[in-house]
Every structure is written in C-alpha cells, then in structure tokens.
Amino acid sequence: MEEVVGAMENGKLVRSVTRLLPIVSLLAVVVIWQIVVSAGLSGHLVPSPTRVAEQFWRMLVQPVGRLTLIGHVCWSLRRVLTAFLVAAFLGVPLGLFMGWNRKFEAVVKPIFEIFRPIPPIAWIPLAILWFGIGETPKIFICWVGAFVPAVMNAYTGIRFTDPLLLDAARTLGARGRQLFLEVAVPSALPAIFAGLQNGLSLGWMCVLAAEMVGAREGAGYLILLGMDMSSPAMIIAGMLTIGGVGAFIAVGLRYLEKRVCPWLRAVTG
C-alpha cells in the first residue's frame, strides 16, 4: 500500500517537473544570455536582455521616426488587413467556383497556375514599378500573399467534397445552387478557414518584406531602421513584437474558427 502511494507521489512529482521544465528552460536561456553579454564574451553586436527590454519600453513611449512602436505595428496591420479582406472576398468565391464548375475551372486554372508558384515577395519590384512607393504596392504584395492560399484552399475544399454527401443530397432532390450552397460550401469550410489562416500569416510576412524594401513607417521599416542605426536591441525588440503580433493573429483566428464553425473540431481532430 505504502509503495503504491509512493509511486503515485513520484508520478505527480515527475509530472510537475515536466510542467515546470518550459519555464525553467526559458529562464535559463535569458539568464545565460545576460551573463554572457555582461561578461563581455559576445562583442557589441549582441545586446543583453535588459538592454532589449529597456529599448522596447523606450520605443513604446517615444516615437521612432514618426511613430511609436504601437503606431508602427498598427500601420503594418492596417496594410495587411486591407489586403487580407480584399483577398478573402475575391479569392474564396473564385476558388469555390473553380472547384465547382468544370468549364470555369478550365478557363481560370491555367492562368492561375502561371502565377501560383511565384512567391509574393518576388512581386515587390514589379509592384513598385507599377504603383510607385506609396501604400498601394505594399497592399498589393500582401494581397498576392493572401490571395493564393485563399483560392487554393477553397478550390481543393470543394473538390474533396465527399461524393456520398452530394449523392445523398441529389437523391433528396437538391439541385444546382442548393447543392452548392448547402452541401459543398459547408463541407469546404474547414479548408477555407485553413486557407485564410495561411493567407493572413503569409500577408503578415509579406508586409515586412514590402516595408523593408521601401517605407517610412511600419514594423518592417522599424527593424530595418535598427539595422541602419546598428542597434541590435531595437531590431530584437521589434522582432519579438512582430512575433507576438503574429502569434496573436493566429490565436485570434483559431478562436474565430471555433465560433463560426464549431463542427470543425470534429473534422480536423
């Protein structure tokens, strides 16, 4: 009996140690980082964690360039969200029709296939040539980034509709539009959502690239400014902010997904 209790406590101990491990490991890295930098082992190009935190705080309260850190992030977000909304409203219907109607597919798919493998970032030079250096080229590049996954996922989502469901609906007398709207589209929703998620995170990546090539505001501009001023603390603080926003977007979308289609969890496991 005592042995059993001992084993159980042992198991509990192991489990709580495993749970603590992440915190310990993160703390250890920060502490080692701090020690290495203060001992002067890393040269001037690696700032200490306290230096990064200080810089982060300074950017929050004092403007860098024209805006504070939050201002820069909001500016980038505005570009991404504008592009994302346009891409979703154009891309999802296009993908759905492409997956549903064979004639439409035959017309649109070959043209789409020419553009699909070109990474959105490779559009930057052409976009600047076309639209100058204002807001349009940045939004255009994010749009390309978000548009391709939106179309592709809607397309494959519809194409992989369970034929059994379609046949069942047909047997019950559903035709054309009803079959499309009430069977095919709902069954494609998980794929559509996955596409939108990919699109948004790709858009967030593209806006950085676009802002690094030429901008006066935004998160990408901020870290490039850090490079020009050779201030690694500023770059790292900016990078952590960018990562934080990206993670926040991902979590937000997952929450939205659960709200909009609760049956999703059963589908994706």
Place this chain on the structure above:
Amino acid sequence: MTERGRARAAAQSYWWLSGLSLAGFFLVWHGLVALGIVPTTILESPVKVAQTFLMKLSSAYPDGATLGQHFKTSLTLALTGYVAAVVVGVPLGLLMGWYRTVDGIVRPLFEVVRPIPPIAWIPLSILWFGIGLPAKAFIIWLSAFVPSVINSYAGIRYTDPVLINVARTFGASHWETFLRVGVPWALPMVFTGLRLSLSSAWMTLVAAELLAATEGLGYMIQMGRTLARPDVIIVGMLTIGFAGALMALALERVEGRITPWRRS
C-alpha cells in the same frame, strides 16, 4: 467508369477552353502593350519577355550576369541552407515529439522563435554577418528549419499508441520503438514539412537577395526595377516560379519512392 476516369474524361473535354483562355490572356497582355495603353516602362509584351529570356541566357546585360549565373547563385544558396536546416530540424523535431524531456526544454524556446517570420531576421543577420553569403545562408536555414521541426514533431506525436504498445509487448526498447515505429509513422508528415520548408526557403531567398546581394535571381529583379526594365523583372519572376515548382515536383517524386505505402 471509375471516378478518376470520369474526371479525366471531363478534363479532356474542356482542354480547348483552357487553350482559348491562355491564348486570350496572352493576346490581351500583348494588346495592352502593343496599342500603347500601358507604357513599356511599366509592362513589356510577352514577345519582348520571351526575347529577353533568350537574350539573358547568354548575355550579362543589363544586370551584370547571365540568367544561368543568377540561377546558379540562388540555387546553391537555397539548397545549402535547406539541406542544413533539414539535417538539424527533422531529428530535433522527432526527438522533441518522442522524448518528454527534450520537448520540455526545447519547445518553449522554439515557441518564442517560431512566430517570427524568417524575413524579420534579415536586418539582424546582416548586422551580425555582413551582407555576404553567411547572412543569407543563416536566414534561409532559419526559414526552412521551423517547418521541418514542427511537422516532424507533430508527425511523431500522433503515432498510433496501439502500434507503440505492440512494439513494447514484443520487447522493443524505447529507442527501438522510436526508430522502427515512430519514425516510419511520422514520415509522411516529415515530408509535408520538407515541402513547406522548401517553399519557405525559396521565398526567403528572394527577400534576402532583394535586400542584400550582388548576384542571384532576387538581385536580378531588383536591378530590373532600378533600370525600369519590366521584361527583365518578369523573366526573373517566371524563372523563380518555375524553379520553385520544379523543385517541389522533384521532392514529391522522392517522397513517392521513400513512402510508397502512402499512395494507398
């Protein structure tokens, strides 16, 4: 008729529509330029793009290197970073997914780094390594590393517990179970990771070359912009797209060879 046969028949019956659509696309493009609706400083006709492509095969004009040289530079860089990332990332992901302790130590660090897009590392790596090869190789390594790890991790994490128990019952050690059950089970997901890594590496390469390079496809399209030569840009973009698609296809072939049980 089987489902696939029917699909093929349907696709065949509309091939003429596809042909018409492509022809229309190129005609409209050509017409826009030829009729002067769009100036040639912004867009060149498809004919001119094809001419520039042929010219770039042998001529270094106007951006300092032939298309082949740019291509070779980019490909070497991308593959170096990619292979290095896969060699480190896949084993790390597999170990993270299999051993709780490795997971506990590595994952939190990984979760901090993961949401930062590889492109955001460009300024820091230029500051650290200068604008030469090491900076670009580092960024590309990073961009391919993250998907390699995540997919290997997820793949082995969901190993069917029944299989693990069977292996254990037959006396396999923890390590043996990992190697003979966990890894084969994870392979399809690992390959998904390899595919994502490849496209991520190829995309990041372009970004790195746009910002800091003296040769390479990204540099070529950037020079095309500086010189206002849309034909050079489009040749570069199409080469980037085509090469990316070709590499993805090659990887798919390898995948089919290594995991033949996947097809069924």
